Amino acid sequence: MRHQNSARLAWFSGAVKNRFAVFVGVLALAALTISAAAAADTLATLRGNAINQEASAPAMAKEINTDLRTVRNYPEQPPTITHQTRGYAINLQANKCLSCHSRRAVERSQAPMVSVTHFMDRDGQVLSSVTPRRYFCDQCHVPQLDAKPLVANDFIDADALIMAKGN
Ligand code: HEC
Ligand code: HEC
Numbered sequence: 051m052r053h054q055n056s057a058r059l060a061w062f063s064g065a066v067k068n069r070f071a072v073f074v075g076v077l078a079l080a081a082l083t084i085s086a087a088a089a090a091d092t093l094a095t096l097r098g099n100a101i102n103q104e105a106s107a108p109a110m111a112k113e114i115n116t117d118l119r120t121v122r123n124y125p126e127q128p129p130t131i132t133h134q135t136r137g138y139a140i141n142l143q144a145n146k147c148l149s150c151h152s153r154r155a156v157e158r159s160q161a162p163m164v165s166v167t168h169f170m171d172r173d174g175q176v177l178s179s180v181t182p183r184r185y186f187c188d189q190c191h192v193p194q195l196d197a198k199p200l201v202a203n204d205f206i207d208a209d210a211l212i213m214a215k216g217n
Contacts, residue, residue: 111195111196111197112195112196113134113135113136113193113194113195114132114193114194114195114196115132115133115134116132117132117133118132119132120132120194123205123207128190128191129191130192130193131192133193135147135193140185140186140187140188145185147187148164151163151164152179152180164180164184167184168181169181171183
């Protein structure tokens with residue numbers, strides 16, 4: 051009997067310890083959440099103004115229009131657009147981009163032709179005209195602005211990475 055009691059006591063104190071551990075865990079989690087919220091507060095200052103003040107809009111950046119091709123960060127990257135695209139409509143009736151980049155337009159425009167992947171349907175079949183999947187050019191190709199990046203970018207080109215590893 052006495053033996054049983056002490057076993058129960060041991061179980062009881064074990065349970066209390068467990069609950070205490072859970073309690074400490076919850077406290078630690080709460081502290082983490084609060085500190086994460088504080089960190090989020092400091093990150094949210096891209097806006098640069100107090101919450102009750104309206105910031106003045108930053109000056110609009112210029113669209114890069116150098117006609118100079120940019121390096122692709124990896125071979126499958128859709129190349130960025132080297133010229134301005136303001137007012138270039140892409141809709142059911144017209145595709146301004148194709149008026150220079152289609153197979154037949156390049157002789158006149160001297161623009162690079164859309165590559166053969168743009169003629170492939172989803173089964174890899176090469177069509178005679180640009181596939182609907184590649185019709186909306188600005189889904190993948192974007193012009194660039196001479197704006198300062200909002201956050202730093204530490205992207206490393208694959209070639210640079212291989213060199214750094216000495217392979
Ligand atoms: C008036 C003709 C013309 C129109 C319209 C035009 N482009 Fe171009 N595009 C060019 C020429 C020419 C080049 C070659 C470099 C240069 O002159 O900018 C070029 C370059 C590019 C490049 C870079 C290709 C590479 O290999 O680096 C992309 C991407 C591109 N254009 C996409 C577009 C998209 C998307 C549109 C429609 C929103 C468009 N272009 C409309 C003439 C045109
Ligand atoms: C679904 C994404 C996507 C769409 C939509 C798209 N492209 Fe591309 N484009 C790419 C990718 C990816 C590449 C690079 C690899 C390749 O050639 O497929 C590329 C390459 C190009 C190139 C360079 C070709 C070369 O041989 O150097 C031109 C020019 C181009 N696209 C123009 C266009 C035009 C104009 C349109 C609209 C009619 C368009 N693209 C629609 C993804 C896209």
